[in-house]
Amino acid sequence: MxxxxxxxxxxxxxxxxxxxxxxxxxxxxxxxxxxxxxxxxxxxxxxxxxxxxxxxxxGFVNAHCHSPMTFERGWAEDLPFDRWLNEKIWVAESALTPDDVYWGAALAACEMIRSGITAFNDHYFYMDRVADVVEQSGMKAALAWCVFGIGEDAEIGPGLDGTAEWIRETHGSANGRLRTFLGPHSPYICPPEFLERIVEIAHETGQGIHLHLAEDNQQIEQSLERYGLRPVQHIDRLGVFDVPGGCVAAHCLSLDADDIDILAAKGVYIPHCPITYMKLAMPFPPIKDRLAAGVNMCLGTDGPGSNADMDMFAVIRQAVLSEKYQSRDPESLPGDTALRMAAQNGARALGFEGxxxxxxxxxxxxxxxxxxxxxxxxxxxxxxxxxxxxxxxxxxxxxxxxxxxxxxxxQTLDEEKILQEAEAHAQSMVSRGMKQVRQYKA
Ligand SMILES: [Zn+2]
The missing domain is CATH 2.30.40.10 (Urease, subunit C, domain 1)
Incomplete structure (x- = not known):
């Protein structure tokens, strides 16, 4: 004792x-x-x-991030979202190795612990290596291995069946500090039949789903054109919100009243990542209205490729300031509400107590x-x-x-060694990445 x-x-x-x-x-x-x-x-x-x-x-809970993307900090600046992905991020990632992911996540763990983050919700590749970092660091995490469903060439790692196998082995390990989600990238990339298969696996394994959703108006138009439905309604029909482990839908920037009703009724958790939205000049959701509608809002740093750091005090402050400024209402987001979004709402989103x-x-x-x-x-x-x-x-x-x-x-990580290794791996990865691995179109 x-x-x-x-x-x-x-x-x-x-x-x-x-x-x-x-x-x-x-x-x-x-x-x-x-x-x-x-x-x-x-x-x-x-x-x-x-x-x-x-x-x-x-402790703060970082409810949406891509921790190994510390490697892309400062690598893709001053670009719109489509060019940021197509010309920089998805080129550098063509050279990504499991070791890169390990050192990138270890660097993120040092930064996150220093920023008061005790648990994080990660969405990236080679999650078995991020799990090693979680074990060693003593942090808690929910890990989602990102999959696309558009052909083997586009996947990084073993694809959906392989990641489902990894989930079975990993969920609940490290004395319960490690949890998992299924990680489809988004409805704008993943085909409907692929998302349906993911929903099936979620029911078979008792898992939840962590994905990106409704990030801008172009994605709404594209979804209406393809499926005759807005993204929230499209994936609701596919059963994405009804899986046993719950759903975390990052961003949800462009929503209408029906979307908000669905997300509130289904208990979907929405990580709000204000620094990414400002940096990539994306639309800004009104937090006060969402909270009033009963939507579970939490806070995330997002990946350091877009934020560009993993500082939760900065996220909390920017969430409050941007909400007050946008709504022209200084009462719209009180400080203790923002702290609760960063702590217990995040913990609930990841399925942790506390x-x-x-x-x-x-x-x-x-x-x-x-x-x-x-x-x-x-x-x-x-x-x-x-x-x-x-x-x-x-x-x-x-x-x-x-x-x-x-x-x-x-106390748990060798910070000096991690800084050295991460710097070397990051420099090597961006110099090796030569081809664009997939295409973002909206
Ligand atoms: Zn993200």
Whole structure:
């Protein structure tokens, strides 16, 4: 049995009542939160941590990303979405190897832990190698091996049947830290019969589906032309939203009222990735209206090829600012709602417990140093965290009671080696990638 006692700490619980404790105790026993507020007088702890001048809050969940795309950070700049894919991303990926994916994801894991992310929802290739990174890092993740269904040449890896096999072996491994989704790329690339086959496999294996959906108006027009239906309605007919493990549909930028009703009724989770939308000049969805309609909104960094970093404090802040600005309504997205989108809504999307600091929850949490100049004075902890805190203020990160970072030092990953290897693999990959692997048309 391991007992960790964090003393004198401010705790932003993000529980139902939004409780905040000041100078409080947090007790963690065997990977779970045992008590919040005042520790029992006779507590004997294996480790006591002084939390003075720090806040504890739930770990962030990055609800949509492509972690190995750290390799394409800064590689495809100032381009519209179609040229970004066709001329840069899908050319570099023609040279992708499993080792590239491992080092790209390891680099992302270093960055994500430093940014307070305890779990991530990944959608990419060679997910068996990303699973290695999850095992070693101590993070939690839901992994989707991306498949296209347009011929073997376009796939990277074993194709749908091979990835289904991998899912059977992987789901629930690493003491439950690893979960999986089926990963069709999107309805604008994947043919309907392929999506139907994926729905069948999801029912056979008890899995969910993570895909991209309705990213711009051209995709809506294309879907209407091909199928006579908008993308949301098209994949609803195919059963994509009715699979046992639920559906995560990234982006959903162009929706009408019927689409929103379907997504709310089917409990679909929508990761909102504001920095990608701004960087690629994509349409912006109104968050307040979606939340009011009952849609499950969560937050993601997206891939570093489009964002270009994996900084959740930046995502939270940009989500809030862009929503207020777009709606011309400063009340449209309060700070604690944004923090909940980043924590518990994300955890639910991935199928993990937690997202709040409360007794019985897994000890997935971060500590933030409140002593930086930009965090004084302390009138409102929520306001300071949402509008002033930076990733560099995060000192400690814990998952299931295990420290992944202590005093800004990574505990589970060899960061120096990862930086070297990732740099070398990234430079090599982009110089080898010569042909375009598939074509985006909208
Ligand atoms: Zn994406």
């Amino acid at each position: 391991t007992v960790i006692h964090i003393r004198n700490v401010d705790i932003v619980t993000l529980d139902e009542q939004g409780t905040i404790h000041h100078n409080a105790d947090l007790v963690i026993r065997d990977g779970k939160i045992e008590s919040v507020g005042k520790a029992p007088a006779d507590l004997t702890a294996d480790q006591t941590v002084d939390g003075s001048h720090h806040a504890v809050l739930p 997202g709040a600091i409360e007794a019985g929850a897994p000890a997935d949490l971060i500590m933030v140093d409140l002593d930086a100049p930009h965090l004084h004075p302390l009138h409102s902890l929520i306001a300071n965290l949402v509008h002033s805190a930076k990733s560099a203020d995060i000192t400690d990160v814990m998952v299931d009671g295990q420290w992944l970072m202590r005093n800004r030092e990574l």
